[in-house]
Amino acid sequence: MSDFTQTPIPAASCVLISGGSRGLGLSLVEDALKQGAKVATFARTVTPELEKLAADRPGEVFVGSVDITDAKAQTAFIKAAAAELGPIDALVNNAAIGQDSMLLHTSPERIGQIIETNLTATLVLTRAFLRHAMAKAGRGRVVFVTSVCGQRGYAGLSAYSATKGGLDAAMRTLAREMHGRFLVNSVAPGFFASEMSSVLGTEQLSTITRRTPSGRLVEPENIAPVVRSLLFEDTNLNGQSLTIDGGGSI
Amino acid sequence: MSALSRDQIRTMMDEVLTAQGKELPADDSTALAEIGFRSLDFSELALRVEDELDEELNFDAPGLRSIETVGDVLDLLDRLQNA
Numbered sequence: 001m002s003d004f005t006q007t008p009i010p011a012a013s014c015v016l017i018s019g020g021s022r023g024l025g026l027s028l029v030e031d032a033l034k035q036g037a038k039v040a041t042f043a044r045t046v047t048p049e050l051e052k053l054a055a056d057r058p059g060e061v062f063v064g065s066v067d068i069t070d071a072k073a074q075t076a077f078i079k080a081a082a083a084e085l086g087p088i089d090a091l092v093n094n095a096a097i098g099q100d101s102m103l104l105h106t107s108p109e110r111i112g113q114i115i116e117t118n119l120t121a122t123l124v125l126t127r128a129f130l131r132h133a134m135a136k137a138g139r140g141r142v143v144f145v146t147s148v149c150g151q152r153g154y155a156g157l158s159a160y161s162a163t164k165g166g167l168d169a170a171m172r173t174l175a176r177e178m179h180g181r182f183l184v185n186s187v188a189p190g191f192f193a194s195e196m197s198s199v200l201g202t203e204q205l206s207t208i209t210r211r212t213p214s215g216r217l218v219e220p221e222n223i224a225p226v227v228r229s230l231l232f233e234d235t236n237l238n239g240q241s242l243t244i245d246g247g248g249s250i
Numbered sequence: 251m252s253a254l255s256r257d258q259i260r261t262m263m264d265e266v267l268t269a270q271g272k273e274l275p276a277d278d279s280t281a282l283a284e285i286g287f288r289s290l291d292f293s294e295l296a297l298r299v300e301d302e303l304d305e306e307l308n309f310d311a312p313g314l315r316s317i318e319t320v321g322d323v324l325d326l327l328d329r330l331q332n333a
Contacts, residue, residue, distance in 0.1 A: 134290075135297035138269055181290050 009139050009183050011232040012090030014038040016081065016129060018068055018122070019095030021047040024145065024189070027220040028092055028227055029053065033060065035232050040081035040088060042066035043095070059084070068095045068121040075128050087136035090231050091129040093122045093167070094145045099160040111159045118163035123170060130178065143230045144171050144186040145223075146241060151188065152249045155204075164188070168241045175239030183238050185230050190245025192218040214246030253331045254302055256324050262298045263323060266291055278321035289314060292323060299327055307331060 012032070020029040020041030026049055032039050033053075040062040041050065054063045062081040066073045082088055096118045099106070126142060133140040149157050150164035168186050175184040191208055209217055223244055229235055230242075243249060254262075264274040272286055282288075292314060300307055307330040317323050 131297055131300075134294045135301045138266070138294055179290060181294075 008234045012037050012141050014085050014088045015090040016088050017041040017092040019043050021050050024220040025094045027224050031224040031228055038085040042077050069116055071124050074125050078128055078132050089133055089137040089140035092143045099157050103158040114159040115163055119166050139181050141231055142182055142184045143227055146186045146188045148188050148190045148243055148245050148249050172239045185237055186241040187226050188241050188243045189223050190218045190248050212246040212248035218244055259324055259327050263295050266295050280320050
């Protein structure tokens with residue numbers, strides 16, 4: 001007798017990627033499309049790059065302007081995307097906001113905003129996805145984009161780090177909770193040249209680079225292959241946080 | 251949408267099991283353990299019912315632990331959508 005718990009979870013066929021308008025998110029959108037998957041993605045502001053992708057690939061790409069902290073908008077987006085693309089069976093939680101301030105000088109409102117966006121809204125989106133995928137596909141895959149900050153200390157990123165560490169913890173719980181139905185993992189990038197890492201400043205980035213055994217900062221192109229394997233390969237990786245930082249944190 | 255009938259829910263339960271290569275027996279007294287219907291299978295069924303009703307069914311873990319047979323599943327979902 002076959003059983004969900006005894007057969008590999010299939011490769012993703014339709015992936016929801018939060019925050020896919022630029023940077024790493026856009027790279028992940030393009031990479032999932034290259035694997036033959038359909039992609040639904042949203043961001044607060046839809047960029048011209050995303051608009052072009054949607055125009056060039058009708059029926060394969062669905063984009064929308066959604067604030068991730070708006071739970072009703074999230075649910076409506078999933079419903080609309082599934083009506084266009086079919087059942088969504090994978091989620092990449094990529095959307096996040098950064099921080100550039102010592103906790104001493106970060107307002108309670110800003111702390112709340114970071115936690116609301118990076119942690120609460122991400123968990124609410126994951127819940128909405130799981131409810132959709134359980135009802136429509138029964139099985140699937142979830143990838144959280146967390147950060148090496150959730151594991152190691154970096155000045156100026158305390159609230160941000162708390163959210164990323166929290167997501168890693170939730171990821172492990174979900175991997176067990178969704179027993180046999182979903183593969184749930186995280187990728188934890190080190191610092192790469194992006195708007196988010198720019199908060200560190202040239203000197204701190206230079207120090208991180210010097211201390212990284214591979215001798216260079218991580219690029220979005222380094223993250224995409226790992227996310228790809230978590231979405232499309234039969235790795236049987238589950239409940240793991242994969243740190244991609246050139247060895248900088250070892 | 252109005253509540254789903256017991257037969258409609260039974261059909262959905264059959265779909266959940268069929269997707270796993272399993273069969274739903276005709277006898278409602280059949281134990282869930284005997285047919286391999288697990289807690290996440292109940293979640294999937296409940297979500298399918300919710301999808302049809304377009305509203306959430308709220309239930310707690312103790313309520314879920316008390317279901318032992320096919321009939322228990324149908325009874326619980328019947329009660330939940332009429333609660």
